[in-house]
């Protein structure tokens with residue numbers, strides 16, 4: 272089967288195509304309704320199928336001869352620990368954990384927030400929720416208490432699962448006080464917090480609300496898998512929108528399992544029993560899909576790495592893990608490869624390890640810039656595959672299908688659309704653009720299995736954000752073009768979202784936070800290009816009249832504010848005080864123009880600009896910074 276045949280079938284006969292793919296999984300009752308539309312005309316996949324994602328990911332393998340195979344390898348240079356879990360051991364630990372949640376009253380449809388570092392208990396907690404048919408919502412550990420509070424109020428969890436601390440290189444980050452603060456800020460109060468005490472730091476438990484994970488798990492009755500329907504929710508994952516309120520992307524059980532299982536062989540060319548490593552964090556969609564669910568649904572071994580690409584202890588960290596655990600495919604963000612390249616440009620560490628198991632390198636989270644692509648290819652002599660996806664889709668929208676037909680690689684392109692994704696480039700007026708013309712990347716409905724079906728608790732925001740701009744299409748928020756060979760080049764967001772070290776952040780939210788400062792009259796936060804992190808935020812602030820703050824104090828105060836409100840991962844450092852901001856005559860800030868000035872790119876002064884002299888003022892302020 273060629274890529275073209277596979278892709279065409281998925282577009283022309285989606286029901287037959289995905290029914291066939293669904294047969295690769297063990298359902299309690301195979302779905303009859305493959306693709307349906309609800310009363311709001313939203314598409315759902317496999318809605319009447321009966322299943323359990325945890326069963327498909329663990330019990331099925333135990334029942335079919337994989338019980339002794341390693342399911343998960345925990346490798347933590349920061350905690351100086353390595354541990355393996357066979358499918359049987361992982362299934363038993365998940366069943367116990369589910370029993371503990373059940374004893375706390377968690378039932379099908381209840382929400383559980385998981386705020387944990389990269390320790391196996393995070394995966395165990397996710398799978399335990401799936402086992403009960405409960406909906407998990409994992410919150411990345413680098414978010415500060417106010418961000419966690421927003422998610423608590425939106426998801427309204429019955430229970431929160433937390434670890435006493437995370438470890439960032441050699442720094443212990445106490446998680447429990449962050450949770451306590453978040454619960455203080457939030458209006459919704461969880462019934463119970465289950466605390467996993469790490470040996471590096473013991474958290475103080477609040478009597479009547481907090482319970483000790485290990486003690487309660489030990490005595491829990493293992494729970495069986497609860498039967499759920501294909502369209503019941505597996506999880507909510509919050510991602511940045513253009514405002515201060517994140518969007519709760521929801522994922523249904525059926526489509527998620529089918530798409531991920533399919534992608535493991537079709538895109539990543541993995542066979543059951545082989546070792547897959549996604550060096551990300553369970554707090555992001557990559558972690559959900561390819562640290563936890565995808566590899567396990569496919570009967571692979573997944574590597575659970577608590578560490579960094581550099582500094583834990585050096586730029587050889589990834590190559591050490593690959594050689595030690597015989598990893599076949601590595602997947603991480605381009606920023607991680609850039610960090611390694613910066614520390615070890617000549618690949619001295621690469622030469623020190625036996626990397627014969629490694630067959631492919633994957634990158635996503637931001638565009639894989641051609642210099643990094645070339646460096647990786649030269650150093651490793653392996654296929655380096657960039658692929659484009661979003662929290663909203665849960666798997667790749669465009670990629671190179673190594674398990675079907677490997678296409679020639681074009682640096683800078685994320686290759687071709689994946690089955691089910693009918694990708695078009697549209698003008699701002701919604702007209703289809705020709706090859707090589709840059710515009711909005713949109714996907715013709717229906718979206719394939721795994722894609723979001725609403726925003727948690729906010730259907731209107733879902734339709735307004737994704738479906739109303741171009742009727743009949745999902746709008747991705749990314750811009751780019753398709754070349755003459757059908758290759759997709761994703762060139763960046765068309766909205767106020769930036770990607771910092773592969774982490775998706777909202778500059779709109781940052782502006783809302785800066786605006787809360789007493790001295791601020793107006794501000795704009797722009798994503799500036801950064802050699803290591805891809806983009807970093809850069810603030811431009813107009814002070815209220817009569818207020819004066821010097822540049823240095825401003826840098827410090829706004830950076831601290833951002834750290835306190837969003838968290839350290841915002842990587843917000845630079846603020847420049849300006850007198851005015853360039854605007855259109857109708858008062859819209861010309862952010863794209865400011866970004867070009869910041870990045871030292873050529874620009875054309877738009878005819879709509881109110882006063883072109885402001886551009887020289889901005890340049891002068893940047894020089895003084």
Ligand code: COA
Nearest residue numbers: 412413437439550551557604606607610636772773839840
């Ligand atoms: N919990 C608490 N704090 C966290 C955290 C977590 N899970 N993750 C990051 N942070 C903190 C860091 O300690 C750092 O804090 P500091 O400013 O006090 O030092 C801050 O957030 C920024 O962290 P990071 O973005 O990791 O930057 P860095 O300069 O420490 O490291 C890289 C740079 C490139 C090594 C790092 O960004 C990296 O590993 N990137 C890969 C990203 C990735 O896997 N993305 C997933 C998408 S696929």
Ligand code: AMP
Nearest residue numbers: 635636637638658659660661662761775
């Ligand atoms: P997230 O939802 O956090 O996965 O972020 C999704 C966004 O990251 C996309 O909308 C893109 O802007 C960007 N992105 C992810 N992967 C790629 C890629 N391979 N090429 C270009 N941009 C990417």
